[in-house]
Amino acid sequence: MQVTLKILRYNPEKDAQPHYERYSLDAEPTDRILDVLEKIKAYQDGTLTFRRSCAHGICGSCAMRINGRNRLACKTLLQTLDTSKEITIEPILGLPKVKDLVVDMTVFFENYRKVMPYFINDEPLPEDGRERLQSPEERERFDDTTKCILCGACTTACPTFWGDNQYLGPSAIVNAHRFIFDSRDRGAAERLKILAGNNGVFRCRTAFNCTEACPREIKITKAIAEVKRAILTGRLD
Amino acid sequence: MSIKTHQFEVVIVGGGGAGLMAALYASKGASTAVISKLYPSRSHTGAAQGGISAAIGNLEEDHPEWHTYDTVKGSDYLGDQDAIEFMCYKAPELIYELEHMGLPFDRTKEGRILQRPFGGHTNNKTGKPVRRACHAADRTGHMILQTLYQQCIKNNVNFFDEFQVLDLIMVNGKAAGVVAIELATGDIHVFHAKAVIITTGGWGRMWEITSNAYAYTGDGAAMVLRKGLPLQDMEFFQFHPTGIYKLGILITEGVRGEGGVLINDKGERFMEKYAPTVKDLASRDVVSRAMYIEMKEGRGINGQRYLYLDVRPETVNKYAKIDGRTNPDGTPYQVTGEEILHKLPDIIDFCKTYLGIDPIKEPMPVQPTAHYAMGGIPTNVKTEVLSDEKGTVVPGLYAAGETACVSVHGANRLGTNSLLDLVVFGKEAGIHAAEYARGAEFAPLPDDAADFARAQLDSIRNSKGNERVADIAAEMKQVMMDKVGVFRVEEGMQEALDKIRELKERFKHIHIDDTGKVFNTDLLTAWEVSNLLDLAEITTASALARKESRGAHSRDDYPKRDDQNWLKHTLAWARGDGDIELRYKPVVITKYEPKERVY
Numbered sequence: 001m002q003v004t005l006k007i008l009r010y011n012p013e014k015d016a017q018p019h020y021e022r023y024s025l026d027a028e029p030t031d032r033i034l035d036v037l038e039k040i041k042a043y044q045d046g047t048l049t050f051r052r053s054c055a056h057g058i059c060g061s062c063a064m065r066i067n068g069r070n071r072l073a074c075k076t077l078l079q080t081l082d083t084s085k086e087i088t089i090e091p092i093l094g095l096p097k098v099k100d101l102v103v104d105m106t107v108f109f110e111n112y113r114k115v116m117p118y119f120i121n122d123e124p125l126p127e128d129g130r131e132r133l134q135s136p137e138e139r140e141r142f143d144d145t146t147k148c149i150l151c152g153a154c155t156t157a158c159p160t161f162w163g164d165n166q167y168l169g170p171s172a173i174v175n176a177h178r179f180i181f182d183s184r185d186r187g188a189a190e191r192l193k194i195l196a197g198n199n200g201v202f203r204c205r206t207a208f209n210c211t212e213a214c215p216r217e218i219k220i221t222k223a224i225a226e227v228k229r230a231i232l233t234g235r236l237d
Numbered sequence: 238m239s240i241k242t243h244q245f246e247v248v249i250v251g252g253g254g255a256g257l258m259a260a261l262y263a264s265k266g267a268s269t270a271v272i273s274k275l276y277p278s279r280s281h282t283g284a285a286q287g288g289i290s291a292a293i294g295n296l297e298e299d300h301p302e303w304h305t306y307d308t309v310k311g312s313d314y315l316g317d318q319d320a321i322e323f324m325c326y327k328a329p330e331l332i333y334e335l336e337h338m339g340l341p342f343d344r345t346k347e348g349r350i351l352q353r354p355f356g357g358h359t360n361n362k363t364g365k366p367v368r369r370a371c372h373a374a375d376r377t378g379h380m381i382l383q384t385l386y387q388q389c390i391k392n393n394v395n396f397f398d399e400f401q402v403l404d405l406i407m408v409n410g411k412a413a414g415v416v417a418i419e420l421a422t423g424d425i426h427v428f429h430a431k432a433v434i435i436t437t438g439g440w441g442r443m444w445e446i447t448s449n450a451y452a453y454t455g456d457g458a459a460m461v462l463r464k465g466l467p468l469q470d471m472e473f474f475q476f477h478p479t480g481i482y483k484l485g486i487l488i489t490e491g492v493r494g495e496g497g498v499l500i501n502d503k504g505e506r507f508m509e510k511y512a513p514t515v516k517d518l519a520s521r522d523v524v525s526r527a528m529y530i531e532m533k534e535g536r537g538i539n540g541q542r543y544l545y546l547d548v549r550p551e552t553v554n555k556y557a558k559i560d561g562r563t564n565p566d567g568t569p570y571q572v573t574g575e576e577i578l579h580k581l582p583d584i585i586d587f588c589k590t591y592l593g594i595d596p597i598k599e600p601m602p603v604q605p606t607a608h609y610a611m612g613g614i615p616t617n618v619k620t621e622v623l624s625d626e627k628g629t630v631v632p633g634l635y636a637a638g639e640t641a642c643v644s645v646h647g648a649n650r651l652g653t654n655s656l657l658d659l660v661v662f663g664k665e666a667g668i669h670a671a672e673y674a675r676g677a678e679f680a681p682l683p684d685d686a687a688d689f690a691r692a693q694l695d696s697i698r699n700s701k702g703n704e705r706v707a708d709i710a711a712e713m714k715q716v717m718m719d720k721v722g723v724f725r726v727e728e729g730m731q732e733a734l735d736k737i738r739e740l741k742e743r744f745k746h747i748h749i750d751d752t753g754k755v756f757n758t759d760l761l762t763a764w765e766v767s768n769l770l771d772l773a774e775i776t777t778a779s780a781l782a783r784k785e786s787r788g789a790h791s792r793d794d795y796p797k798r799d800d801q802n803w804l805k806h807t808l809a810w811a812r813g814d815g816d817i818e819l820r821y822k823p824v825v826i827t828k829y830e831p832k833e834r835v836y
Contacts, residue, residue, distance in 0.1 A: 013753045
């Protein structure tokens with residue numbers, strides 16, 4: 001079948017402003033948007049620039065706006081879109097444009113680092129040198145937020161983040177949640193203090209954009225609500 | 238063009254599991270930087286699914302000695318037994334170390350790390366599958382990558398993200414740094430170092446059907462090869478039995494560990510013919526070959542080039558009963574759809590997304606997919622890179638993970654041993670490189686340190702021919718898949734070698750569209766294809782020379798393993814203009830004399 005992609009192009013070495021370009025080509029209904037972009041780059045226009053790596057939704061490189069929604073290009077099949085119309089492809093919002101679909105992820109990763117996204121427990125290890133114990137129920141408590149691949153689809157779908165990228169954003173909160181609710185971790189109090197601050201969870205307006213955007217189907221709004229509750233109640237249940 | 242210079246005692250090329258583990262340890266004793274062409278969290282370690290093995294015996298009796306023997310046998314006796322023993326005995330402490338770093342392993346009801354069976358891992362007394370693979374659902378690699386990245390952040394490791402390393406700087410035969418291009422600006426950077434660790438992963442993108450990421454183009458191995466150093470055992474490349482039909486996306490062996498079975502067009506569970514004891518949990522080379530034979534003899538599904546992987550609860554329960562499979566408490570093994578969903582959530586998601594099917598209700602169409610490089614940059618157990626068959630060390634140069642060949646995988650890797658390899662030897666690399674750096678001086682950098690890297694890029698940028706890089710890449714992938722895949726013969730491999738050389742010639746006449754500086758992926762993709770071509774040539778030449786069948790190298794014209802003549806490692810040098818020099822070195826055998834391999 002024939003498809004047409006309308007892609008927002010921007011080359012800082014040539015263009016004053018971003019502009020759209022259209023590409024038409026033959027494709028299969030089962031092709032991913034990433035496959036289509038690869039074909040365009042290979043045979044029509046090698047200057048088209050985007051990030052990609054694993055091509056099956058696990059590395060988080062290819063988050064972009066597809067018909068106005070944040071998706072991974074490698075997890076979006078043509079047959080799930082209306083291909084009788086042009087498909088609009090744009091970079092994710094709220095981060096500086098570098099070139100075409102590539103944005104500068106610096107602020108995104110800075111926000112991630114601010115929530116202490118690492119395991120903290122300075123207590124002595126088990127004397128036998130083996131694992132710390134954790135029940136399957138305790139492990140299940142934070143399972144959902146361990147799935148995050150740091151693609152940025154959630155944070156760059158968030159209206160609060162669009163307005164001010166100093167807001168930590170859903171992805172950073174998800175990664176804080178992963179540790180706050182891990183029964184083995186001891187850094188919750190410090191993280192909750194950061195998340196209670198001016199750029200923390202209370203700037204979330206519960207727009208649900210993040211949850212809709214997440215390619216890993218993490219219940220992000222729920223995770224944010226749990227963090228808010230932990231701050232307000234001082235309890236981690 | 239200005240060149241930016243940095244100085245670190247240890248520079249690590251690649252930010253996957255091996256690189257990050259090396260960084261954690263190197264940074265304890267030396268100034269350290271990780272240079273990665275991706276954000277480290279995007280690395281391909283994150284795609285590993287089913288587990289990481291260690292004989293911690295949380296569910297049943299197990300011993301590092303059994304793990305060692307299984308790995309030796311899995312390697313078809315080509316793995317070096319000292320290295321394998323080292324890895325398997327280190328495994329338990331590394332698993333606990335990862336847990337202490339916060340890795341969220343699944344748990345037993347006692348709160349210990351949960352383990353599942355995997356191909357080729359057995360109870361050495363009964364020969365039956367043993368639960369040895371520690372896992373976090375079916376995203377174990379993701380959790381290892383995330384945990385190591387998090388710990389690197391905690392320990393203030395220096396990162397240079399989205400910098401493509403192009404060349405290794407050698408001064409008087411010692412590693413002295415690397416040259417890289419910063420993607421965002423196109424600027425060239427020189428990283429002056431006392432020690433360099435290469436952890437750049439594999440090169441599955443050489444084949445048409447692969448589970449590997451686009452990034453898996455063998456950059457580090459190709460870079461080393463161009464420095465006049467050899468690559469080891471390149472003819473051994475693993476085809477994982479279960480890739481999604483046509484797409485190659487990995488479906489973890491953990492599916493079979495949880496009781497899934499392979500089924501042919503006649504509805505037969507055909508693996509019982511090929512591996513009567515462990516059946517669907519035989520080594521990957523054995524299973525992939527069996528699948529090819531089934532398809533060749535017309536038992537592919539609807540006569541096509543795929544088979545079914547069936548993990549529907551009714552199928553799992555039927556065969557679990559036939560096999561007499563039990564839970565650790567001795568009760569019969571039975572599963573529900575709910576339990577399968579919980580253990581294999583990503584697999585279910587992949588199938589729904591890419592195939593539109595629910596594996597709990599329908600079988601999955603699968604075919605073997607190019608998956609893992611057993612060969613690579615030769616190293617010793619200390620991860621020091623070796624320059625010849627005598628074991629001469631290249632001072633200051635280290636390699637670990639998939640890009641290295643220690644060799645712990647020999648002719649065929651067991652599932653879950655790749656994650657183990659990268660944490661065990663990543664750690665060794667970090668420790669030894671930092672130790673070396675403490676006793677070494679920075680070698681004075683030559684003025685022309687960046688010239689070769691720039692010349693490579695300029696020759697691509699300024700090439701004014703008519704060839705499209707994508708055509709060259711597609712033809713390479715096709716010929717490697719058809720002629721240097723699961724089954725091989727002399728004529729086919731010669732044809733492939735001729736084709737690769739033709740493609741290398743045509744590569745001199747490419748043209749690319751993007752001549753800019755900022756984020757020029759057109760340029761770097763072309764450079765990556767040149768790496769794949771160099772490695773394809775070495776792979777094929779090494780394979781042509783090996784006149785036997787062993788592990789993943791399976792020849793119709795030499796169907797038997799030949800220990801008399803071929804119980805040895807291949808070392809291959811590229812001497813320029815298609816001149817490939819092959820030499821050999823003996824396999825290290827300590828306890829286990831080669832014998833016939835039966836599963």
